[in-house]
Amino acid sequence: MHMHHILVVDDDPTNTKILKFLLTGEGYEVTALTSPVEALRNLGENVYDLIILDIVMPEMDGLELCQRIRATSTTPIIFISALGEIKDKITGLKAGGDDYISKPFDPNELLARTWATLRRTRQLATSESSLKTTDLILDSVEGKVTLVRSGKTVTLTPIEARLLRCLMSNTGRTLTRDTLVIKAWGYEYEGESNHLDVYIKRLRSKIEENPSEPRLLLTSRGVGYKLQPSEVGATSSAQVGS
Missing domain, CATH: 1.10.10.10 (Winged helix-like DNA-binding domain superfamily/Winged helix DNA-binding domain)
Known part of the structure; x- marks a missing residue:
């Protein structure tokens, strides 16, 4: 069975550790990075089934990172951000995101949306x-x-x-x-x-x-x-x- 590989990008090491712990506990392979610039280099060398991005990051915000990813990739992207206003979510979707979860989030919601996003991608690929x-x-x-x-x-x-x-x-x-x-x-x-x-x-x-x-x-x-x-x-x- 294919093990889904997920890329997590968040400049806060504590957040990346929490996300990696939750996702690996569900059987996913996870690469967690704290640098958007490093993430772009990594994406040039690896293929992922899903990308999870924070938005507010110092080197490059998640919106710009998403747009750069979208220039070459259709990999589904979920934003996880403390910016929880409706306008923030719309901005994230317009940038190319497939879903948007506000912090603080319920771990069960994160896992459910991750599973649902991967399932929909599989369905599209097999149609x-x-x-x-x-x-x-x-x-x-x-x-x-x-x-x-x-x-x-x-x-x-x-x-x-x-x-x-x-x-x-x-x-x-x-x-x-x-x-x-x-x-x-x-x-x-x-x-x-x-x-x-x-x-x-x-x-x-x-x-x-x-x-x-x-x-x-x-x-x-x-x-x-x-x-x-x-x-x-x-x-x-x-x-x-x-």
Whole structure:
């Protein structure tokens, strides 16, 4: 059985020891580092199944570290931070995080979210590898989507890939917010509901020619979202709303 390898980055040695103790106790292999710069070097030489990041660190904050990781990797990232306001969580998700846990945290919550994130990543990897619509080609294994019209290929995070797969599998149908949250995060997800809106905005920035005037990923006001073929979306977006 594959032993999941987790990278923990926190400038406080006490925190890294606690996290390593909790995670190794659940059977995970853990590499714990206190330097974001060292973490970047380490990531160039090793492959991880999950990365756990603090945000407030002296050499480089966790948000910048996350963005640098996202430039080359789709490995899921969980933030653990004392910055617990809603705006802080949204900032973390926009930076490329897949989940956000506020300090102080319940050890059981940390372990549950770690397990859930790894499970969702496994499910994505074992799902049908390629999915196509008239506008998009999704490669679930590589975590990339190709825009048919321009030929441009962009990288997706695991959450983005799960959301897009769900939308592409139901092209033309409005999916409720609850349905999309369940597909992306699972039934056990207890984060703020506006996390979905953050990820929809991120998806639009990657698949729309003009994200501020979407023609593919449309909002059904008061209900949810739908992926509309471009030739239809151009005429219906005014009615559906963006």
